[in-house]
Amino acid sequence: ATYENCTHCIYKYIENNTRITAMLHEVIVKPSSLVITITPIPEVKAGEVFIVTGTINYNIKTISIENVTATITVNVKPYSVDVNPDGTYSKEITAPNKGGTYPVKITVVDYAYNLSAEETAQLIVKGKPAPPPDYTPLIVGTVIAVVIIIIIGVIFFKKREKIKPYLLILKAKIKKEEFIECGECGKKIPGTFKKCPYCGAEFEEELVKCSECSAFIPASADKCPKCGAMFEE
Template identity: 45%
Template sequence: MPPTSIALTAEISKYYCKPGEKLFVSGKAAYNTGGNAADASITVIFDGEQYHGKTNADGTYSIDVFAPKEGSYIVDVSIADQVYNLSSVAPEQTVVVKEEVEPVNIIPFIIVAAITIAVIIVVFIFRKRLTLAIYILKAKMKKENFVECSECGATIPATAKKCPKCGTEFEAEVVKCSQCGAFIPRSAEKCPRCGAEFD
């Protein structure tokens, strides 16, 4: 007895994809008598575009299709068997096409933030040294004489009224010798007590 109907299955390789991505529509066609529908014409309609193929000897098929622009689409699959003049339609399949958004790579931001924090910490720690270095550099550019601070021993310009490192204020005309601790006139080039020379 010849078959009176065809059962058609359809499956899509991906139900979520990107525009232009290649998909596979596959399935199997079988007669109601249990035999495979070989060499039958398969038509896949995806966004109005038709894709054609044939079933294999075992009734299976696989047809390549390409995803259209973003949106939700119904995929229709139909079969036409010329041997017994039968046709059938597989259950509709829905495919969602959407452009994938890659996650933001935060590693560069973390590196920049870490470097910024490190620079801020270094500047904060060496702030006084930096202030002193700038102060001394300005004094050297003006070709000033230098003395040592009597409290912290930092080299400072002779005209300084306050130590930029420790904040000690100096008397206008008297300084303390860094070697022996004697108070001497600011204009002295060497200590009269211990003989230490000043720059």
């Protein structure tokens, strides 16, 4: 056989006066999954530094690991991990400060092949376990608040008759009603009141304004109880 030339993977040769042309096609083999391992982690003390090691590879052994992002999560706290070209990894991490069993999870993402996987191991930390939540302050605070509300309610109930006039005065102020001056104590009260909430004076008849001191007094009065002015008519 006589080979003529080779250009762009096209091979041409002649055999028995027959020209044969062959083209080679490139075949790309892609992995279908990531294989992750975590070396068993020995028991550690609370707050002690330990090392998480393992391997990350593809299911096809001939393809080298590259362009992967690995993250180790211990007790919800993430740590970034550098992966060596041979697929091994190692990361120093400080154990939680409280005893117990914690999950150690490594998550790997390969953006080149659009693959992701994760693996989980257990970390046993020696030390006192975390105490259960203490709800005592919450319970005590709630009880105190309820007692205070009850006391305020009882006081308000007992004083409701004394408080009612003041609430009516406040209501009259909000409605912008006309206020008059009590002829006995001189306090300002709504003109619709038949009794002064401050001094208890009752108004059984029409009130008029004193020409001397402008206090509101009964229309039949012949003397102003506030300034002493006498009325002949």
